[in-house]
Amino acid sequence: MIYRMKFEKRDEVKYIGHLDTMRTFTRCIKKTNLPIKFSSGFNPRVQLAFALPLAVGVTSECEYFDLELNGDVECQEVIDELNKNFPDGFKVLTCEKLEKAKGLMSLVTEANYEISILVSTNNNEEIVAKLNEAFNKEQVLVTKQAKNGKEEEIDIKPLIIDLQVVDLNYNTIIVKVHCLAGSKNNLNPNYVVQVIKSVVPEEELDDYNIHRKKLILNEQ
Amino acid sequence: MNIDKLLKQVEKPIRYTGEELNMCKKDLKDIKFRYCFCFPDVYEIGMSHLGLRILYDLYNRRNDTYCERAFAPWVDMEKLMRENNIKLFSLETKTNLNEFDMIGFTLQYEMSYSNIINMLELGGVPLLSKDRGENDPFVMAGGPCSYNSEPISDFFDFIVLGEGEELNLEVTDEWIKWKEAKEPRIKFLERIANIEGVYVPSFYDVSYNEDGTIKEIKPNNKNAKEIVTKRIIKDLDKVTYPEKWMVPYLSVVHDRPMLEIFRGCIRGCRFCQAGFLYRPVREKSVEVLEENARNLIKNTGYEELALSSLSTSDYRGFFKLADDLICEFKPKNVNLSLPSLRIDSVSLKLLDEVNNVRKSGLTFAPEAGTQRLRDVINKGITEEDILKGCELAFRSGWNNVKLYFMIGLPTETYDDLQGIVDLANKIVEVYYSIPKQERTKGLIVTVSTSTFVPKPFTPFQWCKQDDVETINKKQEFLKTNLTNRAIKYNWHDSKTSTLEAVLAKGDRKLNKVLLRAHELGCNFDAWGEFFDYDKWMQAFKDCNIDPFFYSRREIPLEEILPWEHINIMVSKEFFKKEFNNAMAEKVTPNCRAKCAGCGAAKFGCGVCFETKGVCV
Ligand code: SF4
Ligand code: SF4
Numbered sequence: 001m002i003y004r005m006k007f008e009k010r011d012e013v014k015y016i017g018h019l020d021t022m023r024t025f026t027r028c029i030k031k032t033n034l035p036i037k038f039s040s041g042f043n044p045r046v047q048l049a050f051a052l053p054l055a056v057g058v059t060s061e062c063e064y065f066d067l068e069l070n071g072d073v074e075c076q077e078v079i080d081e082l083n084k085n086f087p088d089g090f091k092v093l094t095c096e097k098l099e100k101a102k103g104l105m106s107l108v109t110e111a112n113y114e115i116s117i118l119v120s121t122n123n124n125e126e127i128v129a130k131l132n133e134a135f136n137k138e139q140v141l142v143t144k145q146a147k148n149g150k151e152e153e154i155d156i157k158p159l160i161i162d163l164q165v166v167d168l169n170y171n172t173i174i175v176k177v178h179c180l181a182g183s184k185n186n187l188n189p190n191y192v193v194q195v196i197k198s199v200v201p202e203e204e205l206d207d208y209n210i211h212r213k214k215l216i217l218n219e220q
Numbered sequence: 221m222n223i224d225k226l227l228k229q230v231e232k233p234i235r236y237t238g239e240e241l242n243m244c245k246k247d248l249k250d251i252k253f254r255y256c257f258c259f260p261d262v263y264e265i266g267m268s269h270l271g272l273r274i275l276y277d278l279y280n281r282r283n284d285t286y287c288e289r290a291f292a293p294w295v296d297m298e299k300l301m302r303e304n305n306i307k308l309f310s311l312e313t314k315t316n317l318n319e320f321d322m323i324g325f326t327l328q329y330e331m332s333y334s335n336i337i338n339m340l341e342l343g344g345v346p347l348l349s350k351d352r353g354e355n356d357p358f359v360m361a362g363g364p365c366s367y368n369s370e371p372i373s374d375f376f377d378f379i380v381l382g383e384g385e386e387l388n389l390e391v392t393d394e395w396i397k398w399k400e401a402k403e404p405r406i407k408f409l410e411r412i413a414n415i416e417g418v419y420v421p422s423f424y425d426v427s428y429n430e431d432g433t434i435k436e437i438k439p440n441n442k443n444a445k446e447i448v449t450k451r452i453i454k455d456l457d458k459v460t461y462p463e464k465w466m467v468p469y470l471s472v473v474h475d476r477p478m479l480e481i482f483r484g485c486i487r488g489c490r491f492c493q494a495g496f497l498y499r500p501v502r503e504k505s506v507e508v509l510e511e512n513a514r515n516l517i518k519n520t521g522y523e524e525l526a527l528s529s530l531s532t533s534d535y536r537g538f539f540k541l542a543d544d545l546i547c548e549f550k551p552k553n554v555n556l557s558l559p560s561l562r563i564d565s566v567s568l569k570l571l572d573e574v575n576n577v578r579k580s581g582l583t584f585a586p587e588a589g590t591q592r593l594r595d596v597i598n599k600g601i602t603e604e605d606i607l608k609g610c611e612l613a614f615r616s617g618w619n620n621v622k623l624y625f626m627i628g629l630p631t632e633t634y635d636d637l638q639g640i641v642d643l644a645n646k647i648v649e650v651y652y653s654i655p656k657q658e659r660t661k662g663l664i665v666t667v668s669t670s671t672f673v674p675k676p677f678t679p680f681q682w683c684k685q686d687d688v689e690t691i692n693k694k695q696e697f698l699k700t701n702l703t704n705r706a707i708k709y710n711w712h713d714s715k716t717s718t719l720e721a722v723l724a725k726g727d728r729k730l731n732k733v734l735l736r737a738h739e740l741g742c743n744f745d746a747w748g749e750f751f752d753y754d755k756w757m758q759a760f761k762d763c764n765i766d767p768f769f770y771s772r773r774e775i776p777l778e779e780i781l782p783w784e785h786i787n788i789m790v791s792k793e794f795f796k797k798e799f800n801n802a803m804a805e806k807v808t809p810n811c812r813a814k815c816a817g818c819g820a821a822k823f824g825c826g827v828c829f830e831t832k833g834v835c836v
Contacts (some may be wrong), residue, residue, distance in 0.1 A: 012237065012239045013237075013239055013469075015227060015233035015234050015237055016234055016469045020234070020469045020470065020471075021469075024241065024467065024469060026521070027241070027467060027520060027521030027522060027523075028241065028521055029521070030521035031518065031519070031520070031521040038553070043553075044553050056233075057227075057228055057233070085521075087239060087240065087241040087243075088239060088245070089239055206225070207222060207224060207225045209224075
């Protein structure tokens with residue numbers, strides 16, 4: 001039986017990269033009392049599939065992985081066992097049984113991110129205006145570091161479905177992005193940060209945080 | 221200023237974030253004593269160090285104590301910290317070093333000394349012990365280099381000598397009593413100076429002769445002992461083991477839990493400091509080890525477990541332990557890693573069983589190229605052993621052999637270097653003498669040479685080290701003569717070893733050189749890309765000190781050594797005897813074959829009492 005888990009990745013573990021996260025999950029799952037199904041072959045592995053990898057430094061409340069177990073276990077028991085063994089910062093939120101599962105990765109179509117910006121000016125309004133202007137342009141150009149080390153310019157506008165700039169006062173501005181995601185067309189939220197950095201002067205940008213709010217899976 | 225902003229800009233932020241599986245979390249309001257274990261190198265190296273694991277676990281088993289960790293920040297992080305006025309902080313609670321009650325460094329290698337000073341500075345702790353006040357933490361050190369901590373003694377309030385399982389807890393108890401008694405700072409040091417194994421450098425005066433040699437080392441405080449003796453744990457089965465092993469997110473150097481099977485080494489190779497420092501050999505029982513192993517795997521979910529000791533094959537219960545562990549863990553897909561194994565047919569069979577896929581390199585450490593020189597250094601391995609081992613290995617599918625040698629050993633001549641070349645060539649011949657279908661293609665014989673560094677507490681402590689030019693010539697000789705295409709030659713930078721010898725054998729006069737080197741920007745000297753020999757030489761010059769007084773001088777056997785007041789329970793008489801045996805090319809049997817009367821039997825435990833009855 002396949003179990004689809006939704007989990008969160010909080011602040012204290014946000015710098016752990018995708019591969020390191022997978023390795024840790026594998027170890028933690030082996031610590032549980034769950035009837036784990038190992039792959040056959042020379043080097044048996046825990047059968048674990050993730051959805052869209054999260055960029056380093058990004059927190060999330062909607063990560064997914066599929067885990068294969070032998071036999072039928074109550075969902076709540078799976079959640080409890082995993083949470084008992086996971087390090088702080090990771091927490092399984094929900095669990096769902098599936099008879100068959102298509103590759104999780106291929107199901108991802110869209111995502112929602114919230115990028116909160118901490119500014120050191122009381123001029124929120126001006127920044128909000130500048131951000132709106134930047135994102136409302138015909139093209140939103142960012143530089144991409146290509147594999148060969150060269151830089152190229154790309155337009156992220158076609159990847160953005162919707163974008164809102166919300167002024168929360170108290171020096172905080174939130175950019176909410178609804179965008180394409182998945183293995184075909186995917187917006188890396190760090191590009192949005194790049195745009196923000198080009199608009200907000202360096203000395204006024206105190207810090208920022210990227211949070212993945214929602215992953216939309218195309219289930220059929 | 222928050223740390224998060226810096227973390228976004230550095231190469232590996234998880235070096236600084238902690239939160240690993242099994243990291244210890246505590247409520248600070250229950251804590252009386254806050255300690256920070258400082259490892260003077262980057263996270264990946266520090267987390268591979270068994271001592272850190274043991275002490276972290278030891279302290280944190282106490283309800284009144286919280287032990288946290290700090291590592292040397294990598295250069296990118298250090299730069300940002302300095303620019304933004306961020307102090308060096310612990311991984312657990314992100315507390316600055318200067319806010320702890322005590323911080324402890326491990327002195328693993330001399331080339332990390334500059335990192336220690338840098339970490340103190342980054343942590344906001346006054347560098348010199350004499351400048352620390354009532355609100356500063358106590359700064360301590362332990363580890364192998366602390367047996368001669370004189371070159372760096374001004375930076376520490378006290379040093380602990382030997383194994384920490386009892387000693388460090390006694391110091392903690394005393395700190396809590398001292399704190400409750402509200403006594404001045406000095407009183408704490410006086411209290412602990414009475415504990416065996418604690419060395420308070422400021423409680424000793426060192427006077428010098430006109431030629432720079434030491435005249436006298438004398439306590440100046442009535443609480444200080446004339447001679448400080450190291451501490452050991454007599455029965456390793458009775459002390460705790462870090463079964464709640466932390467699992468780093470980052471791939472560290474040794475990314476697997478270690479199972480320490482015994483301490484010490486029976487062999488007594490004359491250049492090897494570890495072989496003498498950790499005497500006598502004390503083994504753990506197979507039952508306790510199996511229990512440890514079970515819990516380590518249960519608590520971590522690791523896919524590999526490594527046995528750890530100076531010489532795995534010397535563990536008397538080795539085959540039983542290995543068989544049991546394989547039986548238990550193979551079905552659970554946990555591999556067993558068996559480092560420093562002597563290669564013979566039995567061990568090869570075992571390796572075959574545990575290494576179900578990889579046939580990575582086999583390692584031999586003859587250390588010297590001729591039997592004569594191997595007798596001088598008391599390395600009990602013969603050419604026949606090596607060639608036999610290689611042949612067996614080649615026949616069972618290995619094709620990659622690594623050989624470790626030292627150059628610049630006492631009494632070495634070019635004949636001995638030629639011996640290295642001959643031995644490597646003979647191994648190649650052995651390989652080609654095996655019929656093609658019975659060996660794996662693509663032989664690689666890697667010859668690595670390090671430079672001999674005379675170390676305190678060895679029979680070679682009086683010996684001098686070759687100068688850089690001589691070493692370079694010897695390396696050149698090997699480069700030109702190791703010509704076979706199957707042979708690869710690696711060598712260590714001779715300048716690093718030069719400084720290592722000076723810092724290993726130096727006295728208190730070197731403290732000011734270390735400070736000067738720090739001012740000149742020396743840091744991460746153990747990393748080739750940062751080591752700046754010229755800066756160090758500049759520091760010696762600025763302080764008007766000749767470094768080679770310490771390392772390139774034959775020291776007369778009767779001279780007072782900088783570490784004369786430290787006792788590792790291996791007698792100076794024994795080292796003298798061993799020195800003379802070396803010069804006479806006479807070997808000394810290992811502890812199990814015949815006790816050599818080194819003095820360690822006074823501890824009343826371990827190999828000295830195994831079956832030979834009482835030692836002298
Ligand atoms: S075998 Fe020799 S070199 Fe190795 S640890 Fe023992 S004494 Fe040292
Ligand atoms: S006293 Fe004898 S058996 Fe014990 S450590 Fe020394 S040489 Fe070895």
